[in-house]
Every structure is written in structure tokens, then in C-alpha cells.
Amino acid sequence: xxxxxxxxxxxQTFINRYPRAFTLVIVKTNLPGPDKLLFVSFLLNHLFSExxxxxxxxxxxxxFAGVDGAWQLLALKKPAKAVKWQMVKLENAHPLGKFIDxxxxxxxxxxxxxxxxxxxxxxxxxxSQSAIFCTRNRTHETSSxxxxxxxxxxxxxxxxxxxxxxxxxxxxxxxxxxFGLVTPFDNGxxxxxxxxxxxTSLLAIIPLLLDIFKLGYLESNEELAINEAIRLGQEAEQxxxxxxxxxxxxxxxxYALGMVLLALGRMLRLGLNNLFLEIxxxxxxxxxxxxxxxxxxxxxxxxxxxxxIKGIRGEVSRGLPSxxxxxxxxxxxxxxxLRKILIKLIVxxxxxxxxxxxxxxxxxxxxxxxxxxLDLEHFDAKQLTEKCLKEHLSFGGAADLLVIAIxxxxxxxxxxxxxxxxxxx
Numbered sequence: 001x002x003x004x005x006x007x008x009x010x011x012q013t014f015i016n017r018y019p020r021a022f023t024l025v026i027v028k029t030n031l032p033g034p035d036k037l038l039f040v041s042f043l044l045n046h047l048f049s050e051x052x053x054x055x056x057x058x059x060x061x062x063x064f065a066g067v068d069g070a071w072q073l074l075a076l077k078k079p080a081k082a083v084k085w086q087m088v089k090l091e092n093a094h095p096l097g098k099f100i101d102x103x104x105x106x107x108x109x110x111x112x113x114x115x116x117x118x119x120x121x122x123x124x125x126x127x128s129q130s131a132i133f134c135t136r137n138r139t140h141e142t143s144s145x146x147x148x149x150x151x152x153x154x155x156x157x158x159x160x161x162x163x164x165x166x167x168x169x170x171x172x173x174x175x176x177x178x179f180g181l182v183t184p185f186d187n188g189x190x191x192x193x194x195x196x197x198x199x200t201s202l203l204a205i206i207p208l209l210l211d212i213f214k215l216g217y218l219e220s221n222e223e224l225a226i227n228e229a230i231r232l233g234q235e236a237e238q239x240x241x242x243x244x245x246x247x248x249x250x251x252x253x254x255y256a257l258g259m260v261l262l263a264l265g266r267m268l269r270l271g272l273n274n275l276f277l278e279i280x281x282x283x284x285x286x287x288x289x290x291x292x293x294x295x296x297x298x299x300x301x302x303x304x305x306x307x308x309i310k311g312i313r314g315e316v317s318r319g320l321p322s323x324x325x326x327x328x329x330x331x332x333x334x335x336x337x338l339r340k341i342l343i344k345l346i347v348x349x350x351x352x353x354x355x356x357x358x359x360x361x362x363x364x365x366x367x368x369x370x371x372x373x374l375d376l377e378h379f380d381a382k383q384l385t386e387k388c389l390k391e392h393l394s395f396g397g398a399a400d401l402l403v404i405a406i407x408x409x410x411x412x413x414x415x416x417x418x419x420x421x422x423x424x425x
Contacts, residue, residue, distance in 0.1 A: 007068040015073075016109045022059060022075040023083050025052060026103040029069065032145040036069030039271035040153060042424040045072050048090070048100050050416045055086055065425055080106035081117070088119055095156050098125055099149055125149075150269075154217045157268060158210050160414060165209065165257070168407035169202040172399055175335045177381040178342070180357075180388040181399050189357070189394045192247050201240050201249040208236035212258045216265020225262065226285060233258045252312040252353075253400040259283050259316045260404055264411075267422060275408075275419040280319030287317045309361075311352035312397050322348040323405045324420075330409045340376045342395070342402050347372045351397030358393070367393065 018024060027048050029041035042065075049061065049072050060075040076083060084104040091097040104112045114121060124134040125148055134140060173182065173195065180189035187194050212229045219225040236254045241247075263278040272278050315322060325348055326341050346354070347368055358364035374384075388394075412419050 004068045007066045011064070011068075011071070015105055018073075018075070018109075020107045020109070021077070023078055023080045023107065024105040024109075025074040025076060025083060025087065026071055026101075026105070027052070027074065028071040028101050028103070030099055030101050031069060032149075033142040036067065037065060039269065039424075040150065041070045042271065043268060044096060044100055044153070045070055046417075046424045047096070047415065048094070048102065049074060051090060051094065052087075052102075056083070063425070070425070080104055080112055084112040084117060088114060088117065091122070096152060098122070099152070150218060154214055154265075157217070158213055161213055161261070161264075161411070162206060162210055164407055164410045164414065165206055166203065168403045168410060169206075169253075170199070171333055171338060171406050172342075172403045173198055173202070175338050175342070177385040178339065178399075179346075179385050180392070180394040181396070189389055189392045193249060197244055197247070198249055201243050204239050204243050205236045205250060205254055208232050208239065209254070209258055209261055213261035213265045216262040217269045218265075225266075226282065226289075229258060229262045230286065230289070250400070252397055253403055256312050256316050256320075256400055257404055257407070259286065260320075260408070267419075271422065271424070273422050275422070276319040276324050280317060283313070283316035283319070287313060309350045309352065309355060311350050311355075312400060314350050315397075315401065320401070320404065323401055323408065326405055327409060327419075330405075333406065333410075338402065338406070339381060341405065342398055343371050343374060343376065345398040345401045345405070346395050349398055349401055351395055353394055353396030354398075357391075 015024060015026070027045050029044045031038060031041045045063075052058070052074055053061075056074075056076045056078060058074045058076060060073070062073045064071050064073070087102040087104055091100060091102055094100075106112060122131045123129070124131050124139070125145060126140050127134065129139065174184055175181075176183050176185055178188065182188045182190055182193050182195060182198050184195050209232075212232050215225045215228055215232070219228070233254055236258070237251055240250055240254065259279055259282055260275075263275055263282050266272060266282075267275050267278055310317070322345050326344050329341060329344070331337055354367065355361070355364045358367055408419060411417070
């Protein structure tokens with residue numbers, strides 16, 4: 001307790017000594033319980049600091065952590081009262097605002113309160129009493145407060161992820177002249193598929209994929225999380241097949257994106273540094289489980305036994321190296337850019353859909369070599385697509401990886417998070 005009090009005094013001294021030309025904003029998660037350094041506090045501090053940057057130019061942004069918890073300081077050159085009004089609006093309007101305390105100090109280092117603005121004090125997370133009353137009287141169990149906090153954060157993240165997954169899937173689906181893949185204008189090399197079928201089946205599997213993310217974030221028992229994720233993946237696959245009357249529109253995506261979302265949930269709960277390493281680790285665990293129960297009699301399993309090409313499962317167990325290779329090449333999300341990234345994925349990844357269409361390994365490798373030699377700035381997409389249609393080619397594995405690459409890039413941009421070096425502390 002003494003150490004916490006000392007730390008608070010040191011924080012106040014630092015604030016008081018900061019140059020008086022600036023209004024100071026202090027962001028700190030209101031974290032119940034003795035452990036004030038749970039990763040959720042670093043995540044929430046980051047999210048709200050980024051929200052503040054949308055409204056104000058920040059001259060300096062500092063991060064601190066100690067026994068009293070994590071906090072961030074943002075220095076602004078705006079009138080303190082106007083800043084405080086904006087911070088109150090953010091606390092009140094943001095879905096996670098109840099979990100954060102945003103203090104504002106004026107140039108004389110006076111702390112502006114809600115009372116100074118004539119604004120009612122904040123309410124408790126769980127009831128209609130004032131937050132101060134419930135805190136002082138310990139009205140609620142710490143476990144209940146933490147459960148509510150984690151559930152709320154998971155729900156907020158899941159709402160965004162649902163939109164980003166849908167957007168990524170539609171971004172890929174809407175690319176025209178796509179080398180035999182289904183587009184809004186034709187069925188490509190797939191007489192049993194069409195644009196509406198792809199769109200409908202994509203939307204049908206997203207709720208189950210979000211359940212996998214929820215598992216990753218909320219389930220602390222890794223073994224239980226993996227087993228339930230496998231079950232949910234199988235349920236998503238059956239949902240797809242029931243809807244499409246047996247047509248495989250997104251089987252590879254269900255597996256790969258399911259593993260991505262499981263790993264992403266764990267990353268955001270535990271503060272894991274590198275998403276791709278976690279995807280690979282989880283993928284190898286699932287792969288081992290499947291080998292122990294026996295490989296299914298599918299084209300992909302037969303290809304692996306004959307040529308050791310693992311396809312999308314191999315990509316996952318290696319940590320999505322093809323996605324990582326193109327991750328920094330998104331200048332934008334235009335059809336032209338996405339088509340070029342698709343070509344790079346065709347060259348880089350193991351695609352059992354293409355191998356099945358090619359008929360043999362030699363032709364498969366020749367097709368990939370042809371794409372590798374394209375001049376991406378001057379090739380004729382329409383002409384190349386016509387050639388692929390004549391040869392009945394398709395690149396479903398690369399398309400699934402493109403969806404994942406788009407999703408992860410948009411997620412990283414939306415939340416200002418590095419997926420290869422998640423350092424929020």
C-alpha cells in the first residue's frame with residue numbers, strides 16, 4: 001500500500017513539474033482488484049489515447065506503469081476546460097468509456113472535475129448507484145467487476161471484427177478479372193458457384209468465426225479453447241454446406257481465419273507480442289491433434305501424403321508466411337492493388353485448389369512460375385483471366401489468404417496496433 005501511495009505522489013510531482021505551457025490529459029484504466037497491470041489496462045489506455053489523437057494534436061505522449069497501474073500522459077495546447085468537456089463526452093459516449101478515467105490538468109496544474117463543469121458524477125458499472133459509493137463500500141465482488149469488464153471489451157472488439165471480416169470477404173469477392181475466381185460479373189471457373197452464393201455463405205459463417213474469437217479472448221484454458229474452436233469450425237463448415245447444398249465455398253477460409261481469430265483473441269487478452277507466431281503455434285497444435293485422430297480422406301490429405309504440400313493448413317502451421325510477406329504492401333484497398341497482392345500470394349502460397357485444377361505438380365509449378373514472371377505494373381488482367389478460364393484454373397487458397405491479409409491489415413489500421421510487435425507497455 002505504501003508503495004502505491006509513493007507512486008501516486010511521484011506521478012503527481014511529475015505532472016506538477018511538466019512545462020506549464022501545456023494542458024495535460026492523463027489516461028488510466030479503472031481496473032478493480034489488486035493486479036493493476038493486467039494487459040487489458042494497457043489495451044484500454046492505448047485505445048483511448050488513440051481516440052484523443054483524433055480530436056487533438058498531441059505534442060508529447062508518454063507511457064508509465066508501476067504497482068499502481070498503467071497510465072499515459074498526453075500534452076495538448078488547448079484550453080483545459082474545452083478539453084475536459086471533450087473528455088467527458090468521450091467517457092460517456094464510447095462503449096468502453098465507463099472503464100477509463102481521463103483526467104485533465106490546466107496550466108496551473110489544477111485538476112478539472114465533472115463537478116467544475118456542472119456534470120453529474122459517474123455511475124457504477126453494474127448498478128445505478130454512483131461509482132464512488134460502490135467503490136468505497138465495496139458493493140460488488142472484484143470477480144464480478146472483472147467479468148463484466150472482460151466481457152465488455154470482448155464484445156466491443158468482436159463488433160469491429162465482424163465488420164472487418166465482412167468487409168475483407170467482400171473486398172476479395174468484388175475484385176473483377178480474378179483469374180478464374182468468382183466475381184460480381186461471372187462465375188469464373190466455378191459453374192457450381194456464383195456471386196450471391198459466395199456472399200450468402202460468407203455472411204452465414206461469420207457468427208461462428210466470431211465465437212472462436214470470443215473463445216480466444218475469454219477462455220483461459222488453452223486446451224478447452226482449442227477443442228471448442230475445432231468444434232465451432234466444424235459447425236461453420238456444416239452451416240456452409242447446408243446453405244450451399246454441399247458446395248465448398250469457404251472451407252479453407254473457415255479453418256485459416258478461425259485459427260487467426262483464436263490467436264488474435266489470445267493476443268489481445270494476454271498481450272502476446274507477435275500474432276503470426278501464435279497462429280503458427282496454435283496451428284501446429286491443431287495439426288497434431290488431427291494427425292492423432294487420422295487424416296480425412298480428402299484431396300488435400302492425399303496431396304500431402306503424396307507430395308507433402310499442406311495447402312492452407314500448412315500456411316497456418318507455419319504462421320501464415322505468405323500473408324506476412326505481403327502485409328506491408330497495401331498502399332490502398334483498390335481492386336488494382338488487391339489483384340496485385342493476390343498474384344503475389346498465388347506465387348508464394350501452397351494452393352491445393354490450384355494443384356487440383358492443374359492436374360499434376362509439374363503443371364502446378366509452371367503456372368506459379370508464369371505468375372511470378374508477370375510485370376505487375378503492365379500486365380493485362382482481363383487477358384490473363386481469359387487464359388485462366390480456358391484452362392479451368394482457380395486459386396481458392398490464395399483468395400482465402402487475401403481475405404485474411406485484408407482483414408489483418410484493416411484491423412491493424414483501425415486499432416493502431418502492430419501485429420508483429422505488440423508493445424503497449
